[in-house]
């Protein structure tokens with residue numbers, strides 16, 4: 001009997017083919033669902049950009065103020081900072097004045113020491129204030145966040161963004177017709193400039209120019225008041241320092257960038273009619289201050305029993321500063337804002353000469369660092385472990401002393417807080433903020 005044909009091979013082959021078909025169709029299904037997912041994601045993103053973030057149509061890029069086009073990077077960066085209808089409402093609400101003829105002020109560096117105090121003072125008297133800050137980590141950002149919280153309690157909103165983001169700045173000026181800009185955002189610190197020189201160029205020059213570019217295009221153009229520095233006097237030997245003294249010998253890159261800012265101000269005033277006032281601050285201190293400054297970290301180190309370095313000049317003289325209390329500086333900033341004339345340009349074109357000013361804002365009474373330390377010792381009730389050393393050659397200057405008669409003449413600037421009184425207020429804040437309960441005399445004083 002003929003045996004049945006051997007089909008086992010054919011059956012195996014068929015089973016194999018059907019297995020391959022199944023695998024292929026599964027793969028196809030997976031690939032097409034992946035594609036579908038990606039397309040959906042893309043469509044969703046596009047819809048989010050166009051509807052949620054409340055942007056003008058792309059064809060509407062050229063704004064009346066002549067601002068640049070809104071590029072994709074702007075869309076991305078603004079989306080990152082927070083945008084949309086709610087964000088815009090916050091921006092408008094914060095910058096709307098609550099008094100007749102009140103200002104609408106953009107305060108850059110509002111999360112900073114001077115920025116926070118000035119923002120509060122402006123808001124308190126009924127001006128609208130919008131903050132801008134990039135919350136960088138040059139010093140403990142949690143302190144900046146704590147200041148931001150205080151501002152929020154007073155209904156001051158800080159836009160989180162960088163001076164170098166021109167598109168973001170342009171958008172803010174599109175939303176708000178700022179009357180003034182109080183420009184305090186900067187890379188601060190004299191000695192850190194040797195460690196990170198580029199950060200000074202980025203903030204104090206590139207960022208500053210970026211701000212002026214947007215301001216000159218704005219309609220109306222705001223008046224600008226900004227923070228220069230006592231450090232511009234550099235190796236000047238005339239005393240006390242007057243605005244007419246030479247400032248072409250900066251001792252640090254920090255000072256050089258501030259001096260450059262003063263020259264740049266001249267250019268934007270000259271070409272575009274921007275009203276610009278530069279304020280040369282002299283070693284500002286007080287509650288909510290900067291932890292990178294000597295009075296602040298001396299307090300911390302003295303309380304922790306750590307040694308501190310007290311600098312001396314190379315010819316064995318004590319170094320001294322015209323330490324200026326924050327409340328005096330705030331009065332100076334508001335005085336400068338109040339007397340700032342309007343810019344004369346429009347849409348990037350000058351229409352007439354505009355105001356250009358520079359003022360010293362100091363205390364007119366220099367105190368040696370040794371004396372600063374002994375005041376702190378007495379107020380903290382702790383003896384400092386002092387190391388008296390020669391001042392490192394790192395951009396420091398031996399001495400500062402402000403002549404403020406020009407600021408007095410033009411807006412009545414008159415510092416009223418001596419170092420001892422100001423430090424008591426600082427120490428009181430310091431121990432309460434950091435929750436310290438040491439042998440502090442000043443902590444129970446009323447200030």
Ligand SMILES: O=C(O)[C@H]1O[C@H](OP(=O)(O)OP(=O)(O)OC[C@H]2O[C@@H](n3ccc(=O)[nH]c3=O)[C@H](O)[C@@H]2O)[C@H](O)[C@@H](O)[C@H]1O
Nearest residue numbers: 188189190229230231281282283293294309310311319369
């Ligand atoms: O007026 C300004 O325009 C600048 O003021 C501030 O710079 P400065 O006056 O240098 O303040 P700050 O560092 O507190 O040193 C104070 C004193 O302590 C001495 N000093 C410092 C450190 C140290 O370890 N030992 C010491 O003796 C030191 O030699 C100095 O005599 C701002 O930081 C700066 O951003 C800018 O705004």
